[in-house]
Amino acid sequence: MYATNYAKATSLEDAVAKLKSSEDGKFLGGGQTLLATMKQRLAAPTDIIDVTKIPELQGISVEGGKVVIGAATTHSQVAASKEIASAIPALAELAGTIGDPAVRNMGTMGGVLANNDPAADYPAAALALDATIMTTRGEHAAADYFTGIFETALEEDEIITKIAYTIPKKAAYEKFRNPASRYSLCSVFVALLDDGPRVTVTGSGNDGVFRVTEMEEALKANWSPDAVRSIAIDPATMLADIHGSAEYRAHLVPVLAARAVAKAG
Amino acid sequence: MSEVKLTVNGRAVTRDVEDRTLLVTLLREHLGLTGTHVGCDTSQCGACTVHIDGHAVKSCTVLAAQVDGSEVVTIEGLADGASLHPMQEAFRTHHGLQCGFCTPGMIMMGIDIVQRHSSLDEETIRKELEGNICRCTGYHNIVKAIKAAADDMAVGTPSMAAE
């Protein structure tokens, strides 16, 4: 690890002030991505400002058809939450598939959404459940928030405070993981909201997480695995790497979507 | 520099460390607790697993300053004098180790797994061990040991030292 300055922020104002007065600072969540990135010198912030103890980033509540989760909530806390398990079981289940137990004990929801790794899991839930990403500068609808691989609508000094997910009528997540990294190779989140079905894919898109509107239309007419099974995805829109070709990933989407619809019931 | 105050295996420690100091570096190099191993240094292998406030974390991917104020338990903190923790005893009885490099992490994770599940079957143990890699044993005996320890710990035989 190369030299850096660490500070624990006590409030949102404190965190933003510390970031602004640093030469090249970055916020720190659970560190499960940032610290590894720093070890590899892919990031070299002069200062890291820990936001995980800030009061506004804590807590899980269910209010007005939404589940509202503090950005510093760890994946373990989401996976173990009774409120989340009863309101959106698919979200609690998704959290339990992230990495491994030790990673889940440190990694936070805010960290995943700020990082927007194309293979991360929460982006699929956020986009499918019309989540609102609440920050120190206001709010972002999930539809406008994910702007590309490792790219989001966040400004440098903007902190995610809470994430509000719409409680669906039903939902399911089908994760096809890379067995070595345990990230998503291709995963599909399906949900039935009041205004219709949602199908989102993570791990596979050229631009990160995306919706499959053709599948959504098909499910609107007929909510059944058969409705999505034969809808083809264009490999030109898919990522390709040593773990899977674009054609392979394109093939997986309808397979996993059908399984997810079956699981949602 | 940061002043880091921790309780490590029941003992209060205070150290001034560079901000970049990883928890595993503090444990091994500043406190001489070399039972916690570094296998990969990239949060993949789990050899560095310790407990922070009762939960398993990979100490190669946590700054000491990040966990200032917490209670840390390492493999050295498990035995009660000469009597091994049931998880350690089970690894011995069931031959859950060969070279022993992954073992401290496996044991710390094993305890975390048992604490989170009221009943444990083999499939659950295997799934829960996904962040701990062993290059020697093929896992069978590790899984057996954790299952046996879970049964022992459930009937509350030897007390859980320092937990």
Ligand SMILES: Cc1cc2nc3c(=O)[nH]c(=O)nc-3n(C[C@H](O)[C@H](O)[C@H](O)COP(=O)(O)OP(=O)(O)OC[C@H]3O[C@@H](n4cnc5c(N)ncnc54)[C@H](O)[C@@H]3O)c2cc1C
């Ligand atoms: C072995 C391993 C396996 C993993 N497997 C998976 C997986 O299967 N699926 C998955 O989705 N993820 C996986 N991860 C990533 C894990 O979920 C991380 O927790 C996550 O990517 C980052 O969260 P963090 O809290 O650790 O953030 P950090 O690493 O601390 O920060 C990540 C980025 O987010 C920024 N940030 C953090 N919090 C905030 C905030 N509140 N507001 C604004 N910016 C913020 C930081 O500045 C940084 O740029 C894995 C990680 C490891 C090490």
Ligand code: FES
């Ligand atoms: S050394 Fe920490 S996970 Fe391998």
Ligand code: FES
């Ligand atoms: S016993 Fe050698 S790595 Fe596990």
